[in-house]
Amino acid sequence: MRELRSGPGRLLVVDDNKVNRLLLTRNLELQGHSVASAENGRVALELLRREAFDLLLLDMEMPEMDGFQVLEQLAGDRQLRDLPVIVTSSLEGVENVVRCIELGAEDYLSKPVNPGLLKARIGTSLEKKRLRDQQKELMRRFATPEVEQDLQTSGFSLGGKLVHAAVMFSDIRGFTSLAESQPPEETIELLNTYYELMFDAISGHGGIVTLMMGDGLMSVFGAPVPLVDHGESAVRAAQEMVELVDLFNVERTAAGKAPIRIGIGIASGEMVAGYTGTNKRATYTCIGDTVNLAARLETHTKVAQRVILIDEATRSSLSERIAVEPLGPVPLKGKAVAVEIFAVDPGQR
């Protein structure tokens, strides 16, 4: 169990009056914090945009740029909007205090500030900030930046919406036998390197990985953030994945290890995208025929002996620079009629 009390933080004190600034800074330093100060809102914002702070202690009545303006600017700044702000002021009128809180201030302390109260409020604020940072860090690790952004702007709610996007499934051919033939540590190491390479290629082309299963990856191009050319982006990502695996194989061969081969299936069209699961555990995913088709195409790469297979909708969205080879209508599991499929030349970039 970690300790709840938050450690010292890096704080910024903003007050136009030198006596107030010195006094507050002194009190905070005595409490073990590292403190910087600014004499008005403009200087404070400059500092905030240059250095990282854990907490802002803000006076309201200031020339040049007052506290209300600072709060407004912070609320509109993606980098700074989560910075906790404690207003330290002797503003007259409860409506001014209400306005501070409405503008996003976390707390209000009237001047002269009582050191004991100051300590308690700052401890709470820093602790909250730490938890928020931890949450964001977790989000960064488990969700994609796009999903994180989507969650931050529109909030979390289970349920999906119809989107136009491209879905890609990829996996390592013969991975099970490969995994059985080497020590588990080596398999984990292989997977980590492989994931890193694949993630780079996918996110580099605007895609997000929505699912990781063993050696298999599902990724989406065009959701939650729409992409104009989602089909082509997915195909270009696939080509880069193949190229990266080729480079990786040069290394593996040199180290006396067996090369790996991958298969990729891509389909484009309408699908439902959103958060599924429960309120306790949820994931961003896409569902629909297009998704099933992409999965089938990936499986079919083994039969077709091709690295990248795409559907008609994806092909028709491609520019002429990408060479594709029609493989004709192919019966796929779960499909009543045969599906036109195309192989993308992995070398054409």
Add this chain to the structure above:
Amino acid sequence: MSAPAIDAATFNALKETTGAEFVLELVDTFLQEAPAMLEDLRGALAAKDADKFRRIAHTLKSNSNTFGALTLGAMARELELSSASKVSEGDAKPVDALAGEFSRVAAALTALRHA
């Protein structure tokens, strides 16, 4: 005025929590800055700048209360709250009274400083 210029309990608490040496520095800062604030207050009155008048009175109020200059703080607060009418009246008397109380506070703080 019979009330002491500086409330001893407030001043001692300040000394206790922030350190005697620091309080000296803080007193010096206040004694240096306050005369200019009083000047600015007169200037704002003459220029009929109610917002500036209110802001300066506000700062004087908060500084005064910090040192336990409770009478000065209360007078500054009165000016802050009635800034609009004070400025439209343009009467310098309340500011003179404030300056007079400040002299008393400055003398008391200087005495405490050397105590």
